[in-house]
Amino acid sequence: xxxxxFTLIGExxxxxxxxxxxxxxxxxxxxxxxxxxxxxxxxxxxxxxRPGIAQVSLDFPGGRIPPNTAPETAAQGILGRELDLTxxxxxxxxxxxxxxxxxxxxxxxxRLFGFVAEIDVQPGTLSPGLxxxxxxxxxxxxxxxxxxxxxxxxxxxxxxxx
Numbered sequence: 001x002x003x004x005x006f007t008l009i010g011e012x013x014x015x016x017x018x019x020x021x022x023x024x025x026x027x028x029x030x031x032x033x034x035x036x037x038x039x040x041x042x043x044x045x046x047x048x049x050r051p052g053i054a055q056v057s058l059d060f061p062g063g064r065i066p067p068n069t070a071p072e073t074a075a076q077g078i079l080g081r082e083l084d085l086t087x088x089x090x091x092x093x094x095x096x097x098x099x100x101x102x103x104x105x106x107x108x109x110x111r112l113f114g115f116v117a118e119i120d121v122q123p124g125t126l127s128p129g130l131x132x133x134x135x136x137x138x139x140x141x142x143x144x145x146x147x148x149x150x151x152x153x154x155x156x157x158x159x160x161x162x
Contacts, residue, residue: 010145030064031103034093038118046129083130084127
């Protein structure tokens with residue numbers, strides 16, 4: 001089954017014990033999540049409705065990487081779309097991984113690319129609705145209590161432990 005968002009594949013595979021198994025997997029586009037900072041603050045888009053969990057969720061800027069698009073290029077587009085930033089406002093975009101992390105290797109080929117972006121914004125010029133959290137121990141602790149997206153939490157923790 002194919003759709004613009006994923007391909008569902010049913011297969012019959014032989015395992016390491018020579019057993020024949022029915023197996024389902026999903027092929028999906030890779031994704032990027034960007035930990036975005038400006039003047040000692042994390043910047044996040046307004047919480048948005050997530051159909052998969054049927055509720056509003058707080059997330060870092062993120063999205064799918066279109067086919068034949070470099071992860072860095074996709075990350076810049078995501079920052080423009082979700083935070084209303086121009087390329088000139090992105091002072092630095094640093095990858096946290098080069099190959100992408102497998103999101104669910106037993107079921108999907110999707111990889112997650114993590115980035116950290118340093119943004120140049122002047123006070124009072126942020127788009128309305130953007131959320132800020134201080135890049136301090138207390139701010140990170142608060143953010144971790146409010147972020148329910150496991151991928152967002154993983155990228156934040158990867159940044160924190162570097």
